[in-house]
Amino acid sequence: MSNDILRRLDGVLAERRQADPADSYVAGLHAGGIDRILRKLGEECTETVVASKNGECDAIVSETADLWFHSLVMLSHHGLDSGSVLAELERRFGLSGVAEKAARGK
Numbered sequence: 815m816s817n818d819i820l821r822r823l824d825g826v827l828a829e830r831r832q833a834d835p836a837d838s839y840v841a842g843l844h845a846g847g848i849d850r851i852l853r854k855l856g857e858e859c860t861e862t863v864v865a866s867k868n869g870e871c872d873a874i875v876s877e878t879a880d881l882w883f884h885s886l887v888m889l890s891h892h893g894l895d896s897g898s899v900l901a902e903l904e905r906r907f908g909l910s911g912v913a914e915k916a917a918r919g920k
Contacts, residue, residue, distance in 0.1 A: 820896035823883070827890045843887055851891055855884045 830840035843851050858881040865873035889895055 817896075817900065820886075820900070823886055824890075824895040824897070827886055828895075831890055840887060840890075844891060848888075848891055851884070851888050855881070855888055858884045 827840055830838045831844050833841040835842040835845040843854060858877065862874070862877040862881045865877045886896060889898065
């Protein structure tokens with residue numbers, strides 16, 4: 815996925831957040847508050863895990879797309895966007911996963 819697609823999604827999500835919930839799925843999620851967004855995110859996470867466990871490649875891709883999309887909705891709720899996550903991934907690039915985890919104290 816290119817950064818351009820993520821930026822475009824960020825823009826669409828910001829626009830739809832302000833839309834009428836009767837006309838926009840994203841606006842409806844936001845109208846339901848963080849609990850509704852997180853329930854949907856959890857549902858998509860579970861569906862992704864099941865698809866992976868079953869080895870269904872088409873379903874894995876589809877469910878991962880849903881999971882990423884709903885993760886972006888959650889970020890949007892907190893005033894964040896994909897750029898925040900990409901910056902964090904960039905910061906971590908080249909770091910040992912073991913060293914990075916130890917630096918967080920986890």
